[in-house]
Structures are given as C-alpha cells and as structure tokens.
Amino acid sequence: xxxxxxxxxxxxxxxxxxxxxxxxxxxxxxxxxxxxxxxxxxxxxxxxxxxxxxxxxxxxxxxxxxxxxxxxxxxxxxxxxxxxxxxxxxxxxxxxxxxxxxxxxxxxxxxxxxxxxxxxxxxxxxxxxxxxxxxxxxxxxxxxxxxxxxxxxxxxxxxxxxxxxxxxxxxxxxxxxxxxxxxxxxxxxxxxxxxxxxxxxxxxxxxxxxxxxxxxxxxxxxxxxxxxxxxxxxxxxxxxxxxxxxxxxxxxxxxxxxxxxxxxxxxxxxxxxxxxxxxxxxxxxxxxxxxxxxxxxxxxxxxxxxxxxxxxxxxxxxxxxxxxxxxxxxxxxxxxxxxxxxxxxxxxxxxxxxxxxxxxxxxxxxxxx
Amino acid sequence: xxxxxxxxxxxxxxxxxxxxxxxxxxxxxxxxxxxxxxxxxxxxxxxxxxxxxxxxxxxxxxxxxxxxxxxxxxxxxxxxxxxxxxxxxxxxxxxxxxxxxxxxxxxxxxxxxxxxxxxxxxxxxxxxxxxxxxxxxxxxxxxxxxxxxxxxxxxxxxxxxxxxxxxxxxxxxxxxxxxxxxxxxxxxxxxxxxxxxxxxxxxxxxxxxxxxxxxxxxxxxxxxxxxxxxxxxxxxxxxxxxxxxxxxxxxxxxxxxxxxxxxxxxxxxxxxxxxxxxxxxxxxxxxxxxxxxxxxxxxxxxxxxxxxxxxxxxxxxxxxxxxxxxxxxxxxxxxxxxxxxxxxxxxxxxxxxxxxxxxxxxxxxxxxx
Numbered sequence: 047x048x049x050x051x052x053x054x055x056x057x058x059x060x061x062x063x064x065x066x067x068x069x070x071x072x073x074x075x076x077x078x079x080x081x082x083x084x085x086x087x088x089x090x091x092x093x094x095x096x097x098x099x100x101x102x103x104x105x106x107x108x109x110x111x112x113x114x115x116x117x118x119x120x121x122x123x124x125x126x127x128x129x130x131x132x133x134x135x136x137x138x139x140x141x142x143x144x145x146x147x148x149x150x151x152x153x154x155x156x157x158x159x160x161x162x163x164x165x166x167x168x169x170x171x172x173x174x175x176x177x178x179x180x181x182x183x184x185x186x187x188x189x190x191x192x193x194x195x196x197x198x199x200x201x202x203x204x205x206x207x208x209x210x211x212x213x214x215x216x217x218x219x220x221x222x223x224x225x226x227x228x229x230x231x232x233x234x235x236x237x238x239x240x241x242x243x244x245x246x247x248x249x250x251x252x253x254x255x256x257x258x259x260x261x262x263x264x265x266x267x268x269x270x271x272x273x274x275x276x277x278x279x280x281x282x283x284x285x286x287x288x289x290x291x292x293x294x295x296x297x298x299x300x301x302x303x304x305x306x307x308x309x310x311x312x313x314x315x316x317x318x319x320x321x322x323x324x325x326x327x328x329x330x331x332x333x334x335x336x337x338x339x340x341x342x343x344x345x346x347x348x349x350x351x352x353x354x355x356x357x358x359x360x361x362x363x364x365x366x367x368x369x370x371x372x373x374x375x376x377x378x379x380x381x382x383x384x385x386x387x388x389x390x391x392x393x394x395x396x397x398x399x400x401x402x403x404x405x406x407x408x409x410x411x412x413x414x415x
Numbered sequence: 416x417x418x419x420x421x422x423x424x425x426x427x428x429x430x431x432x433x434x435x436x437x438x439x440x441x442x443x444x445x446x447x448x449x450x451x452x453x454x455x456x457x458x459x460x461x462x463x464x465x466x467x468x469x470x471x472x473x474x475x476x477x478x479x480x481x482x483x484x485x486x487x488x489x490x491x492x493x494x495x496x497x498x499x500x501x502x503x504x505x506x507x508x509x510x511x512x513x514x515x516x517x518x519x520x521x522x523x524x525x526x527x528x529x530x531x532x533x534x535x536x537x538x539x540x541x542x543x544x545x546x547x548x549x550x551x552x553x554x555x556x557x558x559x560x561x562x563x564x565x566x567x568x569x570x571x572x573x574x575x576x577x578x579x580x581x582x583x584x585x586x587x588x589x590x591x592x593x594x595x596x597x598x599x600x601x602x603x604x605x606x607x608x609x610x611x612x613x614x615x616x617x618x619x620x621x622x623x624x625x626x627x628x629x630x631x632x633x634x635x636x637x638x639x640x641x642x643x644x645x646x647x648x649x650x651x652x653x654x655x656x657x658x659x660x661x662x663x664x665x666x667x668x669x670x671x672x673x674x675x676x677x678x679x680x681x682x683x684x685x686x687x688x689x690x691x692x693x694x695x696x697x698x699x700x701x702x703x704x705x706x707x708x709x710x711x712x713x714x715x716x717x718x719x720x721x722x723x724x725x726x727x728x729x730x731x732x733x734x735x736x737x738x739x740x741x742x743x744x745x746x747x748x749x750x751x752x753x754x755x756x757x758x759x760x761x762x763x764x765x766x767x768x769x770x771x772x773x774x775x776x777x778x779x780x781x782x783x784x
C-alpha cells in the first residue's frame with residue numbers, strides 16, 4: 047500500500063477541505079489524444095486494447111502525463127459484464143457496440159450466469175492491479191461499471207438504440223422478466239465493483255447512461271432501485287480508507303434527491319443542472335461531480351475559462367465539488383483545449399478554498415476511516 | 416366563424432372545467448398511419464406533401480377520422496422558416512432534414528431576411544385556412560413553430576446534429592453573432608405564428624426540441640429569452656377568444672418555473688417529469704400537456720392502459736391537463752395501440768372531472784374572453 051501524493055479527489059468526495067477543486071474528465075483516456083490513437087493502432091482494435099492489462103494501463107496513464115489531473119480512471123468499457131455473461135461483445139466500425147446474442151425472452155434471462163470477477167473478468171482485475179502499481183500513489187484510481195438498466199438496454203436491444211424500443215416494451219409488457227434481468231445485473235455489478243476495489247480501485251462510479259431515458263416512475267423502479275441494491279452491497283472501507291461511490295444518471299437532474307438518499311457519497315451531474323441549485327437541493331448529503339457541457343471544449347480557451355469560472359461561482363465556497371465534464375470528452379476536441387480547461391479549474395478555484403493547505407495521504411487516511 | 420363542437424382542449428389550456436381530459440398526440444398525422452403513407456406516396460415526397468395545402472389538410476384530418484382526438488395540429492415542418500429565409504431545405508432519404516446553405520459567419524447572419532408569412536410562407540397560411548374550413552368546428556386547430564434556438568441549430572449545423580458542435584461553438588465563441596441570429600428568428604417566428612393565428616389557428620405551440628441540450632445558464636440566455644420575446648409579441652385574442660400558447664422544451668423539466676413565468680398558458684412535458692410534481696411546482700400559473708413515454712405504445716394495450724391510469728392519478732383532480740405523449744409518436748407504432756391510448760384517456764379521466772358537463776363553444780367563448 048503506497049501513500050497517496052494527491053488525495054484532493056477523495057477528500058472532495060468526502061466533503062473534506064481541499065486546496066483547489068479537483069478535476070478529471072470522463073473518457074479522459076480517449077480518441078482526442080494522438081497517443082491514445084497510436085496505442086489503439088498498436089493493439090489492433092478497441093477490444094484488444096481494453097482486454098490487455100498492459101495496454102489498458104498505458105492508455106489510462108496517458109492523460110496524466112499531459113495534464114495535472116487529480117484522478118485516473120480505469121480504461122475499460124461498460125459492456126464487459128454482458129460480455130462475461132456470454133453475450134459476445136464486438137464493435138462494428140462506426141456502429142458502436144454490438145452483441146452476438148440478444149436477450150428476447152424470460153428463458154434467455156434465466157439462463158444468464160452471474161460472472162465471477164476474478165474468473166470471468168480477470169483481465170479487468172489485472173488492469174486495475176497494473177494501473178494501481180504504475181500510479182504509485184500519484185493520484186487515486188477510479189473503478190467503474192455501467193448501471194443495471196443501462197447494461198440491460200444494450201443486452202435487450204443487441205447494441206445501441208435511439209428509442210429503446212425492445213427494452214422499454216419488455217419493461218412495460220413483462221416487468222417481471224425485466225426485474226429478474228436487473229436483479230442479476232445488480233448482483234453482477236456488485237461483485238464486479240467489489241473485485242475492482244479489492245484489486246485497488248479507490249473510488250467507484252456507476253454510469254447510468256440511459257436511466258434518463260425513463261419516465262420518473264420507471265426510473266425509480268427499474269434503474270435507481272438496482273443502483274441502491276449495488277450501493278448496499280459494496281465494500282465501503284478498504285486499505286483503511288473509505289471508498290466513495292459516485293452515481294451518475296445522465297439526464298437525471300430531476301431526481302437528485304432520491305439519488306442522494308441511496309447512501310452514495312457523490313452524484314455526477316450533466317450540464318443541464320445548475321450546480322448551485324443542485325447543491326441547495328442535496329444539501330450536505332452528497333458531494334457533486336460535474337458539470338461543464340463537453341461541447342464548450344470546441345470553443346476558444348478564453349470561452350472555456352469563462353465557463354469554468356461561471357461553474358465554480360455557481361458552486362461557491364467549500365469542499366464537496368469534483369470538477370468534471372457533464373459527459374465524456376469527444377474525439378474532435380483539441381487536446382490543448384482540454385489542457386486550458388484543467389488549468390482553469392485549478393487556477394480559478396483556489397479562492398474558494400482559501401486557508402486550506404495541500405493534504406497528504408496520512409491525514410486523508412485518518413479522516414476517511 | 417364556426418362554433419366549436421368540442422372545445423375541451425382550449426378549456427383545459429385555460430384551466431376551465433372539462434368533462435374528460437382532452438388528448439392529442441404530437442406527430443399524430445404521421446408515418447405510423449397507412450393512410451398517411453399513401454398520401455405521401457401520392458405527393459411524391461415529404462416536401463411536396465407539406466407544401467401543398469390540399470395534401471396538408473388531407474393528412475391533418477386523417478388521425479381525426481380514426482380516433483376521437485380533441486385537437487388537430489397543422490401538418491407542416493419546423494424548418495419552414497429557415498427555408499423561407501433562403502437556406503434551401505431538402506430531405507435526404509433516411510438522413511433527415513438538410514440545408515443547401517449553412518450559416519457560418521456573422522455576415523451570413525446579417526444577410527438573412529425576415530420572412531413575411533403571407534408572401535414567403537403562403538403555403539402554410541393557405542394550409543391553415545384550408546384545414547380550419549375542413550374541420551368546420553369539430554375540434555380546435557393548433558398552429559406551431561420551432562423555437563429560435565432549435566431553428567438556429569439546424570441552420571448552423573446544416574441539418575440534424577448529435578452534439579451541436581458548430582452551434583454550441585458559435586454560442587460560446589461568438590455569443591453576439593448567435594444573439595443576432597436568435598433575435599431575427601424570434602421576429603420571424605412571431606410573425607409566422609401571428610400569421611397562423613390570423614389564418615385560423617386557435618392555439619399555438621412552440622417546439623423547443625433542442626433547448627434541453629443546453630446548460631441551465633445557456634438555456635435561459637439563448638433559448639428561453641427568445642421564446643419570451645415571441646410570447647410578448649403574439650396575438651393573444653382572436654375571433655373573440657383567447658389563443659393559448661404552449662411552450663415545449665424537451666428535456667426542460669428542470670426549468671419549468673422559469674418557463675411558467677413567460678406568460679404562456681401551458682407547458683409541454685416530456686416523460687422524465689413526474690406530472691404531479693410538475694403541477695405542484697408550477698401551481699396555478701400554467702396548464703400542463705403530456706406526458707406519456709411514446710415507447711409505451713410499443714407495449715400491449717393492457718400496459719398502455721395501466722400507464723395512462725398512472726399518469727392521470729399523478730395529475731389528480733381538476734382541469735389544466737391536456738394528455739399527450741412526451742414526444743412525437745414513432746413510425747413503428749401499431750395504430751390500434753394509439754387507439755387504445757386515446758380511448759383510455761377519455762375512459763379513465765372522467766372520475767377526475769366529476770360533475771362537469773360537456774361544454775359548447777358559446778360558453779367557452781365567453782369564458783375565454
């Protein structure tokens with residue numbers, strides 16, 4: 047167990063004082079970086095890149111070499127679990143993810159095994175161990191998974207979808223079958239995230255990318271209830287330190303109160319939420335992560351800096367904010383613009399944390415226990 | 416001027432008593448209907464269908480022949496205004512709308528004319544007059560337009576977009592130019608909707624399809640402010656009757672309070688809002704229109720009926736609710752399922768309006784003045 051040299055990210059998730067607002071970017075190891083594209087070309091394709099722990103480690107660290115980011119996130123895909131359940135994940139060029147097997151019936155759902163993280167998803171656990179070693183305490187490592195509802199949509203649709211026709215028809219026509227599928231996925235995600243925590247992940251994020259496609263009532267019953275089941279089953283202390291959980295439902299801004307009631311330490315916000323209003327709504331219950339529109343990175347650095355300043359002012363003073371984009375960074379962004387973004391967060395946030403000094407692992411360790 | 420035989424829709428928008436909750440469907444004249452597909456084939460393509468007042472009237476009335484709908488909506492497209500500004504609208508099969516000319520610079524924006532509704536969009540005004548005559552007072556006719564921000568995205572992107580890269584870059588990099596464009600569009604939309612009202616539209620809806628892609632701050636400045644400008648400029652009384660305005664920002668559920676403050680009579684809701692919570696938030700300020708997830712129509716009629724009952728219970732007793740889908744009906748829906756939906760709204764809503772009798776035009780007329 048190495049000491050953390052920069053623990054701002056974990057401290058902010060626990061609402062402990064920080065010197066500046068920590069920042070990372072969803073999909074920070076991604077196609078906007080030429081070095082990522084080179085690694086991917088070397089690996090041959092996305093699956094070979096992701097399933098090789100050495101390659102996964104290499105691309106995870108790339109953005110940290112360029113930018114003073116406050117966290118690393120495991121390079122992987124949200125669809126590793128359905129793949130380990132036997133669905134046969136593959137990627138068509140320009141088409142996004144696809145599955146060879148598709149879930150159509152209750153019998154298909156009954157037949158699904160619940161994967162064992164070390165046996166069936168060992169390449170992910172190995173990647174976490176490799177990255178954690180290579181980080182050597184530089185910043186914390188975030189593990190992640192897709193949410194049960196999000197995974198279910200891909201498994202029932204057979205890939206990406208615009209309107210979730212098959213998965214929503216199953217939800218409304220055969221809610222029992224959908225509940226069996228979601229319960230299995232919640233068990234699988236719990237085991238998978240606990241495996242990542244045991245392997246060295248220091249915080250975990252649940253990506254509920256498609257929960258926001260549901261009605262308010264269906265969200266509670268078919269997405270949030272299963273994220274609650276996961277939160278209840280997660281390892282919450284590891285290596286003598288609290289392991290914070292971040293829930294991120296894209297387009298979930300209307301439901302922050304019920305998300306905050308799950309016991310997760312933090313909520314991810316997309317850019318449609320006003321950050322200050324979100325803070326007022328959740329009070330001291332959770333930290334908030336977000337929420338700049340990723341398309342702001344298409345604008346000039348001066349405009350990026352102005353938007354960072356606006357968002358920091360909206361949150362105001364005190365800890366409990368991890369700066370991030372409201373969704374993943376896109377392939378067309380100029381890496382220099384990402385750099386201007388990250389620099390502006392550190393530069394402009396210092397006045398909101400006046401009097402706080404840079405903390406080290408030992409103190410974070412004590413505070414987190 | 417004919418008497419209205421069924422004025423439930425207008426009464427509900429004004430929060431006057433109704434016997435049952437009125438219902439219509441966004442895109443109710445559309446590809447899910449075989450008779451629509453036949454008319455379109457006869458016209459040759461979508462543009463010829465839309466630009467011919469006789470065809471537009473024919474397809475507008477088709478869903479009313481099948482279902483006991485409480486309103487008709489002009490068959491047209493939201494992109495008629497940019498087309499009349501000289502952008503050259505066309506449709507690529509399977510690709511959605513495109514423009515021959517694209518807005519790139521402040522000079523492109525300066526050069527844009529503001530169309531005159533009768534001179535430049537006469538085919539729409541003629542369609543309104545033709546439909547209004549053919550309806551002969553059966554149900555009210557809704558006119559509509561896209562919102563300035565929504566129209567601007569298509570004009571700057573040159574068509575549909577996934578992430579609004581060009582339009583958002585312009586918004587952040589050159590907000591002055593974007594404001595000039597939005598002001599011109601707000602003037603154009605005001606004239607266009609007033610033209611529709613003079614031609615016979617009895618209510619108007621502003622479709623802000625892409626306002627929900629903006630940050631909370633950008634929504635206020637670049638979308639809502641221009642819808643406010645339109646509301647301020649609209650004819651609010653015509654034919655001795657109030658002309659209600661419906662604002663519909665898809666994914667705008669977080670911003671209902673500020674939308675309600677514009678002076679519009681009603682807000683459209685997508686399905687991510689809980690209808691009862693939305694009603695509590697806006698109080699008596701506005702009526703609400705929505706909000707069933709259109710994908711519920713993929714499920715069996717029993718499931719559709721259950722969801723209608725749930726939404727009616729969420730709104731509760733009293734007027735002020737127009738039932739609708741939270742977005743347009745999709746081409747793959749079975750027309751019998753749409754019928755089950757409409758029937759369920761009338762059947763299940765009666766108990767929420769107990770003691771109210773069916774009203775006729777004369778009374779509505781007086782109440783609305």
